[in-house]
Every structure is written in structure tokens, then in C-alpha cells.
Amino acid sequence: MEVIYSIELMQQKSDEWVRKNKRIGFVATMGFFHEGHTHLMKEARQQNDIVITSIFVNPLQFGPHEDYDRYPRDERHDTLLAEQAGVDILFLPDVEEMYPRPMQVSMSITDRVNVLCGKSRPGHFDGVITVLTKLFNMTRPNRVYFGMKDAQQVAVVDALIRNLNFPIELIGLPTIREVDGLAKSSRNVFLSSVERDEAIWIFKSLKEARQLVVDGEKNPAIIVKEVADTITRRTSGKIDYVELLSYPHLTPVSVIEQQVIVAVAVQFEHTRLIDNLLFDASGKLIEGIK
Amino acid sequence: MEVIYSIELMQQKSDEWVRKNKRIGFVATMGFFHEGHTHLMKEARQQNDIVITSIFVNPLQFGPHEDYDRYPRDERHDTLLAEQAGVDILFLPDVEEMYPRPMQVSMSITDRVNVLCGKSRPGHFDGVITVLTKLFNMTRPNRVYFGMKDAQQVAVVDALIRNLNFPIELIGLPTIREVDGLAKSSRNVFLSSVERDEAIWIFKSLKEARQLVVDGEKNPAIIVKEVADTITRRTSGKIDYVELLSYPHLTPVSVIEQQVIVAVAVQFEHTRLIDNLLFDASGKLIEGIK
Incomplete structure (x- = not known):
């Protein structure tokens, strides 16, 4: 090299x-x-x-x-x-x-x-x-x-x-993750060990969101609230945003009927983590784009 | 083709x-x-x-x-x-x-x-x-x-x-010119025949400017005034600008001691013409850049 x-x-x-x-x-x-x-x-x-x-x-x-x-x-x-x-x-x-x-x-x-x-x-x-x-x-x-x-x-x-x-x-x-699901990031080194444990709930909440869509939920507001509730309940981090948007246009949707992204950012004491999941209207995961 | x-x-x-x-x-x-x-x-x-x-x-x-x-x-x-x-x-x-x-x-x-x-x-x-x-x-x-x-x-x-x-x-x-010196331009077709005759003074005034520098003039204000006076006296066009600037940075100069451009724009009834000359501190013409 x-x-x-x-x-x-x-x-x-x-x-x-x-x-x-x-x-x-x-x-x-x-x-x-x-x-x-x-x-x-x-x-x-x-x-x-x-x-x-x-x-x-x-x-x-x-x-x-x-x-x-x-x-x-x-x-x-x-x-x-x-x-x-x-x-x-x-x-x-x-x-x-x-x-x-x-x-x-x-x-x-x-x-x-x-x-x-x-x-x-x-x-x-x-x-x-x-x-x-x-x-x-x-x-x-x-x-x-x-x-x-x-x-x-x-x-x-x-x-x-x-x-x-x-x-x-x-x-x-596709995002590469630790065994427990936390998205790999250069900024993970700034997490305390307690925060590191809590941080797994970011990805878990996104998986819950997708499951809701698989189960037939079409209302973005309900999904966003579920994700936010989980992160608030399970972590000491402060939510910067939880959003569900069309992808790649990133516009708000009122009903899930196309490819969407659920994305979150959570501010911990010394660092801010982001994660997302991309799926279609039926909740089918989209792992990458080309 | x-x-x-x-x-x-x-x-x-x-x-x-x-x-x-x-x-x-x-x-x-x-x-x-x-x-x-x-x-x-x-x-x-x-x-x-x-x-x-x-x-x-x-x-x-x-x-x-x-x-x-x-x-x-x-x-x-x-x-x-x-x-x-x-x-x-x-x-x-x-x-x-x-x-x-x-x-x-x-x-x-x-x-x-x-x-x-x-x-x-x-x-x-x-x-x-x-x-x-x-x-x-x-x-x-x-x-x-x-x-x-x-x-x-x-x-x-x-x-x-x-x-x-x-x-x-x-x-x-380098700018391509008509036999009488007028810079070729797609917009020349909009000139009346009287304006077409007057327009040769644009290039003539720029040549005068260069001659002043060759003769030792280092003051941009004097040169700019000469060009403006010639165009005003010899054409019915309205001067949009006459400027003398460094090139290619296009910043004002107080004394001519580097490569400069003298550039003019003149508004005629139905069209606006531009022209310029580029020369060094001694007045030596710079015909193109690479």
C-alpha cells in the first residue's frame, strides 16, 4: 500500500x-x-x-x-x-x-x-x-x-x-454493528461503560419500529413515539431527534407507503450517537443502496 | 462530426x-x-x-x-x-x-x-x-x-x-476582432449601423490606455478617466464600467506594478458590448493565458 x-x-x-x-x-x-x-x-x-x-x-x-x-x-x-x-x-x-x-x-x-x-x-x-x-x-x-x-x-x-x-x-x-447491535462508530470510544450498555437500546428501538410496520402500522407518528419512549425509558441519553421520512428524499410522510427511514440521534454525556433503519412499506429491510 | x-x-x-x-x-x-x-x-x-x-x-x-x-x-x-x-x-x-x-x-x-x-x-x-x-x-x-x-x-x-x-x-x-478592431460578439448583430461605427472606439480607447502605460503612466485613475472620456466623446453608448484591475485576481490597484486588465462595458440602445486589454506593468500586451 x-x-x-x-x-x-x-x-x-x-x-x-x-x-x-x-x-x-x-x-x-x-x-x-x-x-x-x-x-x-x-x-x-x-x-x-x-x-x-x-x-x-x-x-x-x-x-x-x-x-x-x-x-x-x-x-x-x-x-x-x-x-x-x-x-x-x-x-x-x-x-x-x-x-x-x-x-x-x-x-x-x-x-x-x-x-x-x-x-x-x-x-x-x-x-x-x-x-x-x-x-x-x-x-x-x-x-x-x-x-x-x-x-x-x-x-x-x-x-x-x-x-x-x-x-x-x-x-x-449496510451499517456494521457490534455483536449486541450497537452501530460501530469512531465516537463510541467516548461512551462511559454505563452508557455503552444503554446504547444498545438505540438499535433495539429501531427494530421495534420496523416490527410495528411489519405488523401493519402505517402511522409514522405512532412509530416515532414508540422509538422515543423506548430510548427515553432505557437510556440516560437525551434524544436529539427521532424521525421517520421518505428515503432518499427525506421528506415527511403522513402514511407509510414507500421506502422510509427511521433515524435517531441521541446525545450522551461526551458524545452523540446516530443510527437508522431503512425499510419498505411492508417493513422489509433495505440493507444498502446502489 | x-x-x-x-x-x-x-x-x-x-x-x-x-x-x-x-x-x-x-x-x-x-x-x-x-x-x-x-x-x-x-x-x-x-x-x-x-x-x-x-x-x-x-x-x-x-x-x-x-x-x-x-x-x-x-x-x-x-x-x-x-x-x-x-x-x-x-x-x-x-x-x-x-x-x-x-x-x-x-x-x-x-x-x-x-x-x-x-x-x-x-x-x-x-x-x-x-x-x-x-x-x-x-x-x-x-x-x-x-x-x-x-x-x-x-x-x-x-x-x-x-x-x-x-x-x-x-x-x-486572445480576443478575435473585426478588421477595424471591434471585438467579435454574438451580440454585435443588435447594433445599429451608426452604433457599429461608433463601437470601434471601445477598442481604440483600450489601446490608448495601454499606450499611456507604455509611456510611463502608473496611475490607474488617470488611465480609467482617459478611456471613459474617449468612449463618452466618441459613442452614443452609456458606459456601464471602465475598470483597471489586477489579473486574474481582479482586485483594485493603486499603482500599476503587475499584470493588469483594463476592461469596459458599454450599453448601446439594444445591446451591451464588452472588451478588454491585458498587459503587464510596462504595457506589454498579454494575449492569452495558459
Whole structure:
């Protein structure tokens, strides 16, 4: 595995591969890898000639009071995991090279963002689409891989690719979970042991929600209330949101009669966890998108 | 020459060429070709394996009171001229396919735009960078060609390519002029015969400006006043702006000691003309950028 720090070198390499008719799979990350990330890399490995993974903690997508400075980092461990996952290029651009001066061109997304995490993180997804546009232009992927754990991000990337006609296929892969069901996340390390035990109820409440739909419930309000009640009763976390929306448009639904997402965010003392389930009108699980 | 209307087919073709290691030159236009356009195509022809020219009158870059509806069109003549210039693909995307629904992702440029034409056309260059991002993703060029007649547009495209790391080389080619010096423009057809005679003074005034610098004048205010006086005295047009700025940053200068542009816009009865000259601190003409 080659580690590349320079944007110019990355562009030279990707240009070469494109011209040699190599198919490039790309996994954009903020590092501190867990199985959720390596699963994306392994999937990319199977489907492409070249696999590029980037690690870039993007200041543009963090709000002023968010955890940019303390976002966990472990480049050494990440390098090992990426290598084991079969990555060809680990791309570690520098923040000064990425944003050499205030940006003259800015991008923003107005749809799919005023719900879920986007609601409490104004500008977050503007930062996401900006850095992804830059990274896509640097790595020139045929396929990009994202985890469905951040389903809103996948919906936003879908809009980005379609709206600006990037010649890229978007693949959303199922959330990877601990044995007890907790969604893997770089932020899980910030949970106390009591919170860690409570946190399993996030996924449990989502499974309950799906079961209600399987059993014939079509009213989103009832399902949302059930999820919220379970999390409130079973955890010390504070609910940021519980929402049931169409997917990927992320619009409110009055009756469940299409593909929907139930998504939650729970604030614990030192960190905030998110999770979701995607299913169709009959409650049939949708595990990923392509 | 092949004429392509479908975005999907255009993307298939460009993908194929990229994979076959063909170098693609791209000329984005709004049609109604004159020598200024065909010059870009011919230059692209010499430097690339494949030459793509698009014609798309982009509603997003016209203000509500601008001339979108009456922008001159002549597809038949354009097709002939493009073929003669050695273009391989004439790409004519449809406005409904280009903007199938309100855009969810928007782009804007905050620098290099609050001067010259950008000042009186709020949002114009936002529309330009949006459509160019889309067209670049459809045609996947190695090199893009623009005329220096719209020098601000070249400066904006330069910012777009650099900021978002497009793997594209920008080439700005010298303005093509009529024998009497008037810059070629699709909008010249709207001039009355009296205005047409007067219009030569636009370029003459710019040459006078350059001569002043050659003769040692370093004060932008004096030069700007000379240009404005000449245009006012010699034409019936109303001056929209006369500006002398650094190039390509388009910032005001107090003393001429770097590459600068003198640019003017003059409103005639039925149309507005622009022109400019680019030169260094000694007055040496800069004919194009690369």
C-alpha cells in the first residue's frame, strides 16, 4: 500500500489509472477506522482495480462548537487496517493544501438537509459536498462507497452526484454493528461503560419500529413515539431527534407507503450517537443502496 | 462530426475516450458562432485527440431582466461552422435534461465577481460555474478553451478549477476582432449601423490606455478617466464600467506594478458590448493565458 500526502501526486496517479482503463473505487473517511470503514474498503477491493481510501478530518463540515479538535485520530492503526483491507492508496491530504486560502467557490445543498442531523448542524453538509467534490476530482473514482449508518450523508451524496453529473456510481453499504447491535462508530470510544450498555437500546428501538410496520402500522407518528419512549425509558441519553421520512428524499410522510427511514440521534454525556433503519412499506429491510 | 443531444450518451462517449487515453479538448459556448468561437475550436483541434463543443444557452446565468429569451440562435449555421473547425462532437443538451428539477446543490463564487460585469449581473457567475461543473463532468476534458474577451469569465473558471481541483488545464485565447478592431460578439448583430461605427472606439480607447502605460503612466485613475472620456466623446453608448484591475485576481490597484486588465462595458440602445486589454506593468500586451 502506498501512502500519498500530496494532492498533485494523487492527481497524477489517478490520471494514469484512468488512462490505463483501471476502475477506481474510493472510500472517503475521517479516519479512526473500525469495521464499518474496512467493510467499505473490502467491498471496494472486490469491485475495482484500484482502491483509494482518504483520511481527511474536514474542518469545513464541523460547526464552531463541534468536535473537530478532539475528533479521534490514529494514523498508525488506520494505516495497518487499510493495508489489511487491501487498499492500494491511502491518501492523507493536508488541510493547508486542501484549503490553501479562503475558498472563492462555495457549494451548498438546500434539499435533504433540514431534517435529521442536518437540522442541528447548519452548513455541515455544505462542507461535506465541497470536500467530496474536491476529493472526487483528485481521485477520479468510478465507484464511491459510503456506510448507510449516515444515511442522510448517502442521500446528500446521491443529490451531489446527480445534480452535478459526476460520472460516479454511489454505493451505500449496510451499517456494521457490534455483536449486541450497537452501530460501530469512531465516537463510541467516548461512551462511559454505563452508557455503552444503554446504547444498545438505540438499535433495539429501531427494530421495534420496523416490527410495528411489519405488523401493519402505517402511522409514522405512532412509530416515532414508540422509538422515543423506548430510548427515553432505557437510556440516560437525551434524544436529539427521532424521525421517520421518505428515503432518499427525506421528506415527511403522513402514511407509510414507500421506502422510509427511521433515524435517531441521541446525545450522551461526551458524545452523540446516530443510527437508522431503512425499510419498505411492508417493513422489509433495505440493507444498502446502489 | 457527430451531434449529441443526450447527456447519458455524452457521458458514455467521454468515458470511452478517457479510457482509451484520448486527450479531450472542450469548448463551452452559447452558440451563434463567430470567429471567436471557431478560433477556440481550431486551437482545441490542434492540441487534442477529441474536440467537443457544447451549445447551451444556460438560463441559470441570465438575470430576470436579461436577454435569455432573445439570445440569438442559429443551430444550422453553428453546426456547419463547428464541422468546418474540425469539431468531433457537437453537444446540444436540452435545458430540461440539464435542469430536470430545481437544483438541490448550488454553487456560488464570492471572489473575482463583484467587479466588471459581475457587479451588475448578480448571480451570473454562479450560473456559469454551475453549468461548467456539469459540462466538465459530462465531457471530461483535459483542456478547456475560453476567449479572453470575457476575461472575468476566464478568471472565474480559473478559480473554479483550482478551488475544486478539476484535473483540467484552462486555456484563455486572445480576443478575435473585426478588421477595424471591434471585438467579435454574438451580440454585435443588435447594433445599429451608426452604433457599429461608433463601437470601434471601445477598442481604440483600450489601446490608448495601454499606450499611456507604455509611456510611463502608473496611475490607474488617470488611465480609467482617459478611456471613459474617449468612449463618452466618441459613442452614443452609456458606459456601464471602465475598470483597471489586477489579473486574474481582479482586485483594485493603486499603482500599476503587475499584470493588469483594463476592461469596459458599454450599453448601446439594444445591446451591451464588452472588451478588454491585458498587459503587464510596462504595457506589454498579454494575449492569452495558459
